Amino acid sequence: MKVTCEPCGCDMKITSSFRYHCLECKNEMEMAHIQEANKKYRDEHKKNIEWAKIKGEEIIIVS
Numbered sequence: 001m002k003v004t005c006e007p008c009g010c011d012m013k014i015t016s017s018f019r020y021h022c023l024e025c026k027n028e029m030e031m032a033h034i035q036e037a038n039k040k041y042r043d044e045h046k047k048n049i050e051w052a053k054i055k056g057e058e059i060i061i062v063s
Contacts, residue, residue, distance in 0.1 A: 004052070037059045037061070041061060
């Protein structure tokens with residue numbers, strides 16, 4: 001799954017503490033929150049999230 005930082009547009013990296021982290025603007029999101037959103041999306045749409053954007057605490061599903 002591609003995870004992008006909404007404010008600056010860069011691809012977020014996974015840290016050793018299981019968080020997606022943006023090096024540019026220091027935006028972070030716990031991997032568990034994205035996995036929960038993916039589970040809900042998969043239950044509704046029968047497929048995984050391919051691309052998500054993180055804006056603060058909000059997960060925006062792109063595709």
